Amino acid sequence: MVSYKDLGLVNTKDLFAKAMAGKYAIPAYNFNNLEQLQAIVQACVETKSPVILQVSSGARKYANATLLRNMAKGATEYAKELGYDIPIVLHLDHGDSLALCKECIESGFSSVMIDGSHLPYEENVALTKQVVDFAHSQEHYVTVEGELGILAGIEDDVVAEHHTYTEPDEVEDFVKRTGVDSLAISIGTSHGATKFTPDQCTRNADGVLVPPELRFDILEEIEKRLPGFPIVLHGSSSVPMEYVRIIEQFGGKVPDAVGIPEEQLRRAAASAVCKINIDSDGRLAMTAMIRKVFAEQPSEFDPRKYLGPARDELKKLYMYKNQNVLGSAGKA
Numbered sequence: 001m002v003s004y005k006d007l008g009l010v011n012t013k014d015l016f017a018k019a020m021a022g023k024y025a026i027p028a029y030n031f032n033n034l035e036q037l038q039a040i041v042q043a044c045v046e047t048k049s050p051v052i053l054q055v056s057s058g059a060r061k062y063a064n065a066t067l068l069r070n071m072a073k074g075a076t077e078y079a080k081e082l083g084y085d086i087p088i089v090l091h092l093d094h095g096d097s098l099a100l101c102k103e104c105i106e107s108g109f110s111s112v113m114i115d116g117s118h119l120p121y122e123e124n125v126a127l128t129k130q131v132v133d134f135a136h137s138q139e140h141y142v143t144v145e146g147e148l149g150i151l152a153g154i155e156d157d158v159v160a161e162h163h164t165y166t167e168p169d170e171v172e173d174f175v176k177r178t179g180v181d182s183l184a185i186s187i188g189t190s191h192g193a194t195k196f197t198p199d200q201c202t203r204n205a206d207g208v209l210v211p212p213e214l215r216f217d218i219l220e221e222i223e224k225r226l227p228g229f230p231i232v233l234h235g236s237s238s239v240p241m242e243y244v245r246i247i248e249q250f251g252g253k254v255p256d257a258v259g260i261p262e263e264q265l266r267r268a269a270a271s272a273v274c275k276i277n278i279d280s281d282g283r284l285a286m287t288a289m290i291r292k293v294f295a296e297q298p299s300e301f302d303p304r305k306y307l308g309p310a311r312d313e314l315k316k317l318y319m320y321k322n323q324n325v326l327g328s329a330g331k332a
């Protein structure tokens with residue numbers, strides 16, 4: 001049994017309270033390997049931003065759970081070594097069972113998501129409450145994120161064709177009965193680099209897809225029902241066209257690439273949205289740089305020579321997000 005305090009980590013409680021009051025959002029960046037973690041820590045230390053390190057089930061399968069949590073422990077020491085002690089949360093992304101949440105909590109996670117959004121409402125309440133009861137009864141309070149509403153697209157092998165927007169009438173009951181610390185909602189975002197089908201979008205003069213606006217009306221309704229309660233947005237990559245173009249230029253494909261416009265993410269960050277999840281943008285940044293190195297330096301076969309530039313680009317991107325989109329820079 002390892003407590004997150006021993007790893008130098010914090011839960012989301014205080015971070016969300018400050019983000020709510022200060023009208024910004026905490027970045028939640030996924031990591032699966034060393035280079036992603038280096039980029040995240042470097043970017044957040046240099047911008048003095050708190051950060052949520054997210055580990056998915058897929059990451060645990062890919063990288064090994066023991067390695068990942070020890071990397072997170074290393075991240076807290078690394079941040080100090082870089083010269084600034086930022087608050088770091090280790091968070092389970094899309095936990096799908098009580099057993100998995102318990103395993104993570106007992107191995108040092110400071111926060112977990114229990115994603116019962118695909119279950120019938122009462123089952124979602126029951127499962128989420130079980131996780132909350134366990135998390136909150138630890139010696140050191142572990143925070144829990146629940147979810148209401150289903151994002152369109154792929155999520156943990158579950159494919160939903162359409163958005164099922166969060167029902168504002170349900171949120172008060174859900175939060176009261178489960179005791180969750182934050183709530184992920186569905187207002188039109190989705191996972192991956194193709195967030196809308198072309199027929200849901202219009203095109204601008206350059207032929208670039210312009211997505212429909214997020215349902216800020218639903219978000220506002222939720223804020224009215226849950227004043228001051230931290231809201232989470234998944235699927236919030238903006239899918240920068242510069243990276244899509246580089247990927248295409250060097251032989252890759254990102255069909256129908258379209259993300260959430262930054263302006264809408266800024267608006268969300270200034271609202272009750274306290275946590276914004278970003279993974280796909282980082283994948284695009286790294287892939288763009290790796291493809292470029294492979295194409296321009298075909299004889300290079302030292303992984304550091306292509307993973308290094310990919311890492312540096314990722315750091316640049318996350319610094320930009322903290323400074324210019326989420327507003328978390330300078331808040332650590």
Ligand SMILES: O=C(CO)COP(=O)(O)O
Nearest residue numbers: 192234235236237279280
């Ligand atoms: O929600 C996410 C992780 O939980 C990531 O979303 P993106 O695919 O938009 O980056």
Ligand SMILES: O=C[C@H](O)COP(=O)(O)O
Nearest residue numbers: 030056058059191279280
């Ligand atoms: O929610 C999705 C995150 O981007 C994690 O993705 P993953 O399940 O492929 O690791």
Ligand SMILES: [Zn+2]
Nearest residue numbers: 115117147155
């Ligand atoms: Zn979900």
Ligand SMILES: [Zn+2]
Nearest residue numbers: 191234235277
């Ligand atoms: Zn997600």
